[in-house]
Every structure is written in structure tokens, then in C-alpha cells.
Amino acid sequence: MVSLTLLEPQKKTPLQQWNFENQSLIKVGRSTDNDVVISDNLVSRHHLELRQISSTDDGSYWQVINHGINGTFLNGVLVNKDTLPDNSLLQLAKGGPILQFKLQQPRITQSPTPVLHGCTHEGNSPENLFCIHCGHPLSVQQTIRHYQVLRTLGQGGMGTTYLAWNAAALSAGHPQLLVLKQMNADMAKIAKARELFEREAHILQSLNHPGIPKYYDFFVEGGKKYLAMELIHGIDLERLVLTKGPVTPQQAINWMIQTCDILDYLHSQEPPLIHRDIKPANLMVRHADNRIVVLDFGAVKEIGTAPGTRIGAEGYCAPEQERGQPLTQSDLYAVGPTLIFLLTGENPFKFYRLRGRNFHFNVDRIPTITPKLKEVIEQVTQTLPRERYQTAKELAKALADCL
DSSP: OEEEEEEOTTTOOEEEEEEESSOSEEEEESSTTSSEEOOOTTSOTTOEEEEEEEEETTEEEEEEEEOOTTOEEETTEEESEEEEOTTEEEEESTTOOEEEEEEOSOOOOOOBOOOBTTBOOTTOOTTOSBOTTTOSBSBOSEEETTEEEEEEEEEOSSEEEEEEEETTHHHHTOOSEEEEEEEOHHHHTSHHHHHHHHHHHHHHHHOOOTTSOOEEEEEEETTEEEEEEOOOOEEEHHHHHHHHOOOOHHHHHHHHHHHHHHHHHHHTSSSOEEOOOOSGGGEEEETTTTEEEEOOOTTOEETTSOOOOOOOOTTTOOHHHHTTOOOHHHHHHTHHHHHHHHHHSSOGGGGEEEETTEEEEOOTTOTTSOHHHHHHHHHHTOSSGGGSOSSHHHHHHHHHTTO
């Protein structure tokens, strides 16, 4: 049985509770056709779904899928689609209502790793991932080849990403802590999905840039495809802005200049590579040096290949890319709406207006956007690619002139 409890925001005392037995899908939102109806202006009509993803003798496993305009926060972290631990707190929008998710079943505990080198792991905090004495993982969810899965980092439509420990890393010269991406079983049945997953591995293997995660390994185990790559210690721009608020114009411009440097590297490959999914959620700020790292190369496309399906996020996707005909200038287009999001914290689609026969971004009323930066945003988001900046270097120079 699953229970959802609406909590008083300050004292976290129960206000209302819903119980569900033998139900694998629970819908939450403001509309009356949801299973859980919450009347709050911050809550979307259909804000989120809770889905049971598996059920075993040991218990059931659930995930949360966000549909809300104002976002969903799982234990304080913005999520789109993620696994849902027992006793989690779900906040519907920043400052919105809080629901406590509980599974009425025995708690599932991880088995400790075997004792290594005589270490008993005594004296460690329950929150520790690694032993303070021997440095080895304290608990392992599963072992895939020589990779020990320590924690689930996220779950999307294409795959599940894990924080993993590579027991054989030292001999291979790789870091021991990394990201292991597993292709979802339902996606593995789709030829196009398999192509995109394998392409991501192939592309990452061919690239070498500090703003792109390093490739370590690609393999098939138990009929499932896996990609091992560099773990970036940082936060993506979408999560950063939604949790901390808009950034200063100088910071936003500097990050976009760094993004242009990475795009210039991609566009300079032979043949040129188009990322096709530049957006705040795919731009991570590395904690160590405050530098941008571009994530998610599953949608990368080579110039000169046949037109493909439409890939791209609403509000960030160039018109020609909507038609399945992306160009290098399509990646540059996404820098414009990304700047709008960084400076306002709002979905850039909110500023999309019809002018004449074409749509454009109207940023006249955004106080942090100077006339010079307004010109850059307007030019880089022109409807016709030939009317935009033609190269990432050209866009970077225009941005630098705004500082």
C-alpha cells in the first residue's frame, strides 16, 4: 500500500492523507480528475505522476514523473523523472505544497560489501558511501562486471544513470568513481533508441575537451547496453536557477561564452557535430572551477547525414530543427533562450511572441537585459539561420562585447 500525506509546510504535521492499494499509477494535480487533488495556484492541473516500476516479494519500487510548469522537488532536489525512495518528500513547485510518500512494506536495506583486507568498516556514519578506514564502498546495490553500483543518480526516458565504483580502475588508469549509464529495457526494443545510445558512446569516445565528459567504456552485459563516463561534480543550470534564483548578467554571459567554446569544438569536427539539445538542464557548472560542461550526447548528429526526427526542448529548439533539419546555427539559437532563463528563472517560451509573420523572443521588459545583450539574443534567435551569428566564435565575441 502507498500513502500520500499533505504536510503543513512549517511544522510538517499531517493535514490530509490518501491511501492506495493495488494501484500502479497515481496522478496528482489541481484538476478534479486526479487521484490526489490539491487546490493551490502553484500546482499545475496535472502536476505529477507516481508510477510503480516493479514489484517483488521484497516490496515495490516507484518513480516520480514531473508534468508541472513550476517543477517538482524530490527531497529538495528538482527532478523530471526519478526513482522514489520510501518516506520521501515531494514539493509541488518551489514554495508549494509538500506531500510525504510512504510505502507500507518492510524497508529494503542494502547488503554490506564483503570485508576487505581485514577491515570491518566499524565507526562509519550511515551517510558514508566509503569506509573511512580502507576507502572501499560500504554498501553496493548491484555489481555489473567490475562496476559496483552505489547509488541511482537519475532515471530518464532513454536510460538510468548510476554512481559506480570501478574496482579495476587503477590498472586501467581511470578514476574509480564514475557514472554508469544503463539503457532502459523498453528502449532497447526500439531500433532508433539503440542507435542513439550507441551513437552517444561512439561520439564521446572520439572527443577530448575539458567541457565534455570523458568516455571510459561501452559494453553489453545480460542483454543490456552500458556506457561508463566521467563523473562531473557540479549542478546543472536548470536546477541551480530553480533552487537559487536567477544569476547576474555577467555570470550568465560568461557561462554562455564557455558554452560557445565547447560548441565551436563540436562544430569544428570533421564532419561537424550538432548537439541538438542545448538547454539549461544539459549545461552543468563544475564545482571545482565554475566552468561549464555540456552533458547528454545522445542526440548528437553529424552534418551531411539524412534529415532525422525532431529532437529538442520546447522554447530552446530552432525552427529548422523542429522540422528535423538541424544546422550548427541551431545549437547557437539555443544560447538565446538559455540566457533568458538564467536571467529570469522563467521558461523562455513565456517570452515568445508573434511579430509580423514570425515568432521572436520579446525581452524588452526584462530589466537585467541591456540593449546590447538584447541585440545579441534577437540576432541569435532569428527565424532564418543565415540571419543569425554563423559560428560559435562569432557569437562568443558578441557576448564578450556585452560585458
